[in-house]
Amino acid sequence: MAISVPDRSLAEEHVGGAPPVGETDHSVAPPTPRGDIWRRFKRNRLAMVGLVLIVVIVLAAIFADFLTTGQPGKVNPADANQRLFSPGHPLGTDRVGRDLYTDVLYGARVSLRIGIFAGLIAASIGIVVGAISAFYGRWIDTSIMRFTDILLSLPYILIALAIITVVGPGERTVILVLGLLGWMAIARVLRASILQVKETEYVDAARALGASNRRIIFRHILPNTIQPVIVYTTLFIGAAVLSEAALSFLGVGVQRPTPAWGLMVAEGRRSLANYPHMLFVPAIALSILVVAAVFVGDGLRDALDPKLK
Amino acid sequence: MEPLLIVEDLHTGFHTDGGYVQAVDGISYEIYPGETFAIVGESGSGKSVSALTIMGLINVPPGEIKAGRIEWKGRDLLTLPEDERRAIRGKEIAMIFQDPMTSLNPVHTIGRQIGEMSRTHEGANKRQARQKAVELLDLVGIPQPDIRVDNYPHEFSGGMRQRAMIAMAIACKPSLLIADEPTTALDVTVQAQVLEVIHDIRDEIDSAVMLITHDLGVVAGMADRVMVMYAGRQAELGTADEVFYEPRHPYTLGLLASLPRVDETGVERLVPIIGHPPSLINKPSGCVFHPRCPFAQEICSSEVPELRVVEGDAHMSACHYAETLRDVSRSDLAATVEELEELA
Numbered sequence: 277m278a279i280s281v282p283d284r285s286l287a288e289e290h291v292g293g294a295p296p297v298g299e300t301d302h303s304v305a306p307p308t309p310r311g312d313i314w315r316r317f318k319r320n321r322l323a324m325v326g327l328v329l330i331v332v333i334v335l336a337a338i339f340a341d342f343l344t345t346g347q348p349g350k351v352n353p354a355d356a357n358q359r360l361f362s363p364g365h366p367l368g369t370d371r372v373g374r375d376l377y378t379d380v381l382y383g384a385r386v387s388l389r390i391g392i393f394a395g396l397i398a399a400s401i402g403i404v405v406g407a408i409s410a411f412y413g414r415w416i417d418t419s420i421m422r423f424t425d426i427l428l429s430l431p432y433i434l435i436a437l438a439i440i441t442v443v444g445p446g447e448r449t450v451i452l453v454l455g456l457l458g459w460m461a462i463a464r465v466l467r468a469s470i471l472q473v474k475e476t477e478y479v480d481a482a483r484a485l486g487a488s489n490r491r492i493i494f495r496h497i498l499p500n501t502i503q504p505v506i507v508y509t510t511l512f513i514g515a516a517v518l519s520e521a522a523l524s525f526l527g528v529g530v531q532r533p534t535p536a537w538g539l540m541v542a543e544g545r546r547s548l549a550n551y552p553h554m555l556f557v558p559a560i561a562l563s564i565l566v567v568a569a570v571f572v573g574d575g576l577r578d579a580l581d582p583k584l585k
Numbered sequence: 586m587e588p589l590l591i592v593e594d595l596h597t598g599f600h601t602d603g604g605y606v607q608a609v610d611g612i613s614y615e616i617y618p619g620e621t622f623a624i625v626g627e628s629g630s631g632k633s634v635s636a637l638t639i640m641g642l643i644n645v646p647p648g649e650i651k652a653g654r655i656e657w658k659g660r661d662l663l664t665l666p667e668d669e670r671r672a673i674r675g676k677e678i679a680m681i682f683q684d685p686m687t688s689l690n691p692v693h694t695i696g697r698q699i700g701e702m703s704r705t706h707e708g709a710n711k712r713q714a715r716q717k718a719v720e721l722l723d724l725v726g727i728p729q730p731d732i733r734v735d736n737y738p739h740e741f742s743g744g745m746r747q748r749a750m751i752a753m754a755i756a757c758k759p760s761l762l763i764a765d766e767p768t769t770a771l772d773v774t775v776q777a778q779v780l781e782v783i784h785d786i787r788d789e790i791d792s793a794v795m796l797i798t799h800d801l802g803v804v805a806g807m808a809d810r811v812m813v814m815y816a817g818r819q820a821e822l823g824t825a826d827e828v829f830y831e832p833r834h835p836y837t838l839g840l841l842a843s844l845p846r847v848d849e850t851g852v853e854r855l856v857p858i859i860g861h862p863p864s865l866i867n868k869p870s871g872c873v874f875h876p877r878c879p880f881a882q883e884i885c886s887s888e889v890p891e892l893r894v895v896e897g898d899a900h901m902s903a904c905h906y907a908e909t910l911r912d913v914s915r916s917d918l919a920a921t922v923e924e925l926e927e928l929a
Contacts, residue, residue: 477687484640484682485753486675486705495701499692 316579323575329568333561337384346375348382349533357551367557370540371547376557379535383558386536387565390451390520391513397455398516399509402462409463410470411493421467424460432457433522440528447530450523454516462508469501476500503580507573514569521562537562588615589760589793590639595653597631597638600646604866608634610817611653613892616761621787621794623808623825625801625840629862631817632797633683636763640680641670658760676706679754681783683766685746689738695722695749696734702756721752724789725782744775751782758790765797780807801844805829813837816863816873819892823900833895833902833910835878842918856919872905879921880906880913 317323336343352373359368367376409420436453443449473479474497482496521538523529525545530536537558544555597609609631616622624632637643639655641662655662657678662670682688690698699721700714709717715734722730725748738746747767754762764783768776784807787794796807804811804825811828813821813836821834832838842856860877863869869876875885884905892903904910 477682477684478690480642481680481682481688481750481753482690482701484642484674484680485702486671486673487701488671488705491701491705495693496690500690 313579317575320575320578322571323579326568326571326575329564330572333384333565333568334388336381337388340378340381340385344375344378344381346378348378349374349535350378351533357547359551359553368551368553370543370554371551374535376540376554379540380537380558380561383535383537383540384561384565386447386530386534387517387520387538387562390447390454390530390536391517391565391569393451394454394458394516395509395513397451398458398512399462399505400459401455402459403466403505405459406463406466407470407493407498410467410474417467421464424463427457428460433519433526436519436523437526437528440523445523445528445531447534447536450520450529453523454519458512458516462505462512465504465508466501469504470497473497473500504577507577507580510569510573510576514566514573517562517569518566537565586617588617589658590616591654591656592635592639593654593656595635595638595655596651597634597643597648597653598651599648601866606865607817607868608865609638610868612812612814612817612819614812614819614822616793616795618760618793619787619791620809621784621796621807623796623798623804623811624814625798625804625811626814627799627862629816629865630814632799632814633765635814636680636765636795636797640674640678640763641667672706675702675754675759676757677759678761678763679757679759680763680765681747681750681754681767684770685743685750686770688750689746691738694735694737695741698738699734699749699753699756702753706757717756718752721756722749724755725749725752725786726778727752743771744779747771747775747779748782751779751786755786755790755792759792761793761795762787763795763797766799767796768800768803769798776803783807801829801840813840816868817865818873819901819903820874821902822892823897827897827900831896831900831911833900833907834874834904835880835910836874838910838913838918839877839879854919856922859922872903879918880910882906 340348352369352375355365355369355373355375357369357371357373362368365375365377367380369375370379405420405424409417435457439453440449443452479492479496482492487496517537520529520536521541524536524538525542527542529542530539532539540558541555541562544551544553544558547554592615593613594611595609595613596607596611599606599608608629612631612635614622624635626632634643638650639662643650650663653663657673662673665673689695696715696718699718700709700711703709703714703717704711719730719734722733727733727745727748733741733745738749741749747770751767762783767783768779771779780803783794783796786792794807796804798804808825811821811823811825812819813828813834815836820836821828821832823833828837829841832841836858839856839858843858845855858877859879863873863876869886871884871886871888872878872881872890875881878885882905888905890903890905892901893907894900895902895907
């Protein structure tokens with residue numbers, strides 16, 4: 277019989293490699309209370325680096341008003357083509373004299389907004405569609421899944437281009453397009469995971485003890501299936517930020533005067549030969565955000581799935 | 586005494602790619618208040634399916650309840666609307682599952698899962714539910730229940746998890762507790778403890794217990810009445826003493842003869858039941874047991890034997906020759922089986 281180990285710090289020493297007293301080896305994933313998730317996440321150095329980077333970027337975006345003096349996207353031909361570390365422009369200016377430091381900080385707002393809102397839209401649609409598909413099954417499941425297969429097989433950037441040409445470019449359109457085209461993988465991941473959990477004994481047990489359908493879905497099934505969705509959405513946010521860059525590069529993304537990192541990369545490309553910093557400053561900011569999102573996503577995946585340890 | 590539960594001519598089956606599986610093929614029995622009723626049989630004999638049918642946990646399709654009636658305290662369960670059945674599940678009829686490792690939800694604390702019962706059926710609030718969970722854990726013999734209540738399932742050992750499952754099942758003091766192989770997944774020393782808990786609880790909350798098992802030792806220690814199932818049908822039904830000491834069906838006889846016994850001196854061989862259980866899709870004609878029965882005659886392959894009273898008030902057997910089995914001893918059986926083995 278297991279000995280009670282109420283003291284968390286004591287318990288952790290046990291955990292090292294071997295499971296705590298009384299634990300037997302069984303194929304079902306051990307449970308993941310919140311404290312354990314955070315402990316496992318903290319142990320992953322890359323994930324912590326990613327988290328710190330994201331926090332820094334978010335803070336920079338929130339406090340951009342205090343961290344900069346200029347106005348975002350403001351054209352100033354007199355100051356054009358300043359290099360790095362020039363007086364008044366620590367990161368230089370672009371070919372029409374916009375301060376890159378100011379634009380990168382304000383651009384963080386746009387890029388984060390696009391990533392987060394596109395992620396939320398994709399996750400919401402994905403969760404609803406995936407859940408309906410898994411719970412109703414049969415022909416509903418089959419038709420929904422074939423439909424997502426079709427959407428997945430279409431070249432994504434072409435559809436995005438088509439939609440944007442019709443609706444017109446801009447930040448809101450970019451968010452909508454990325455969100456509406458990004459939910460398929462989330463729906464499939466959630467569906468697979470619900471189908472698996474639906475068959476577990478604890479769901480049968482809950483039903484045998486008189487739990488209602490709603491209770492079974494929200495208390496027993498969703499908490500056990502939402503983890504891959506969280507991970508995937510985190511990774512998707514990184515991907516969405518990159519897609520914004522791709523769309524802006526093609527000229528259908530965010531429009532000036534709003535600064536966005538992808539847009540700035542697209543603009544900087546033209547001066548690459550003489551003033552490479554115009555491309556590299558926003559490109560590095562973009563890369564840091566995307567890599568940080570991937571690190572955090574990977575860290576979350578490992579922390580939420582003890583089997584991967 | 587009025588029976589709590591009356592099962593009449595129940596047929597439950599499953600449509601599979603291989604054909605229609607007749608898992609439960611016309612069984613009838615009653616369960617009375619306060620008794621322990623054991624259903625014995627090997628894997629695939631339909632024990633669990635009959636319990637799941639009572640609970641309303643058969644998925645239709647692929648499952649199908651072809652015929653039969655299940656009457657619970659005078660109400661026909663099979664025609665009851667789903668929300669009324671749900672109100673009965675857990676509150677009046679509760680079930681303990683086989684594998685405590687997989688029957689508890691890993692993301693909720695033990696206390697929350699036990700408390701869910703009082704919250705679903707008795708409208709308790711969070712604090713009351715937790716308090717109730719502590720009391721129940723104490724009742725099933727978990728030490729330091731006020732600390733343990735906040736543990737997650739992985740912090741419990743197998744035996745403790747099964748105790749927690751029992752605590753969940755008895756939270757609303759059900760009149761019938763269905764225990765589906767409650768000790769199969771546990772090691773032997775823990776088995777005894779868990780059985781004892783079930784036994785004590787039965788007296789404590791005054792409920793009937795339906796014990797499903799393939800372990801005759803468990804049955805002998807706990808059951809008042811025993812039903813032996815084979816290939817979805819009833820072989821024998823009677824009090825534990827009747828079935829154990831005066832078996833009137835060759836299958837029961839075979840089961841008992843294949844058990845090692847400590848009270849018999851000498852070096853008697855264990856007598857196996859030869860052959861394999863039949864396919865539930867294409868059952869043998871006549872008596873389902875006849876291909877393996879050492880006493881089978883011609884009639885056994887052509888006519889299905891009725892379950893009938895063969896002795897006393899209620900000792901029933903489904904064998905054409907039930908009466909003649911009275912004088913069969915273990916050594917007779919061994920000799921017959923040996924003869925058959927030589928023939929084969």
